Amino acid sequence: MSLVNDISFFMKWDMVRLLFTIMASFCDIVKNVFLPPVWKSVEGDVILITGGGHGLGKELAVELAKLGAVIVIWDIHDTDTGDIIRENGGICFEYKCDVSDSKMVYACAGRVRKDVGDVRVLINNAGIVNGLDFLDSPDIGLRKTFEVNVFAHFWVILF
Ligand SMILES: NC(=O)c1ccc[n+]([C@@H]2O[C@H](COP(=O)([O-])OP(=O)(O)OC[C@H]3O[C@@H](n4cnc5c(N)ncnc54)[C@H](O)[C@@H]3O)[C@@H](O)[C@H]2O)c1
Known part of the structure; x- marks a missing residue:
């Protein structure tokens, strides 16, 4: 009762x-x-977008560049995002960076500081989805998902 x-x-x-x-x-x-x-206003702000080479990150990069932001893209794959932004008169710096690799993140961070300056806004967008049921996911897939979708956020924030 x-x-x-x-x-x-x-x-x-x-x-x-x-x-x-x-x-x-x-x-x-x-x-x-x-x-x-x-x-x-984001005019003149340096905005770093991880995974800015495709999908949502790419759309954000293009739209924020139109508002006058200086865009920095880190992506594991080659991308045309920078070309599109520059064709529209915007500014974009692109770096090939695997955000799940902490050493690569720190190295890219050093290059950004040297080339562009301090980052004002960080958009931690890079992510992967393996699309499998949890019980069907191989160890390597689960590990990679955590490395990209979880640990990478720490490496990127730590720099
Ligand atoms: N699209 C959706 O419906 C949806 C829904 C919920 C959450 N999300 C999340 O939003 C984010 C963007 O989604 P999307 O649909 O645009 O994804 P997408 O797959 O189209 O783009 C992801 C980008 O991240 C990059 N990337 C992947 N692994 C990377 C790594 N290790 N280092 C650097 N870059 C890497 C890819 O090359 C790609 O350019 C992801 O984190 C995703 O999980 C998307």
């Missing part, structure tokens, strides 16, 4: 918290209608 009371107490408390969160979100929406957030 006491367990049932405990559960119903927590469920009531959860309902109160849910209602409070909904009300706070609603207030936030109303506030944003009357006091819209001020957009930050």
Whole structure:
């Protein structure tokens, strides 16, 4: 009986918290209608995008370059992102870098500092998906997924 009371107490408390969160979100929406957030300018900012050679990273790179950002791309594969940005009058520096390799990340970081300067915004976008069920995934695939999708974030932030 006491367990049932405990559960119903927590469920009531959860309902109160849910209602409070909904009300706070609603207030936030109303506030944003009357006091819209001020957009930050990225003009001249050095923005590093890992995995900027393809997909979402590439789209972000092209759009941010149009806003005047200096784009730095690290990708494991060759890419035409830099060419597209330069054709549109933007600035882009590209480096071949495997973000899962900490030594390569530190070496690339040194080159960026020398060639471009300090990075203002980091977009940790590079990632892989093996598309297999967990139990069907070979050890090497799981290890690589963690190296690219998890550990790489530490190497990139540490530089
Ligand atoms: N597309 C989606 O629907 C979706 C959904 C959720 C999350 N994501 C995540 O968003 C990110 C981008 O997704 P996407 O669909 O554009 O991926 P994508 O495969 O199109 O592009 C990923 C880029 O990362 C690069 N890359 C892969 N491993 C790398 C490594 N070790 N070092 C450096 N670069 C490497 C690839 O060469 C490629 O250019 C990924 O992290 C992905 O997991 C995507």
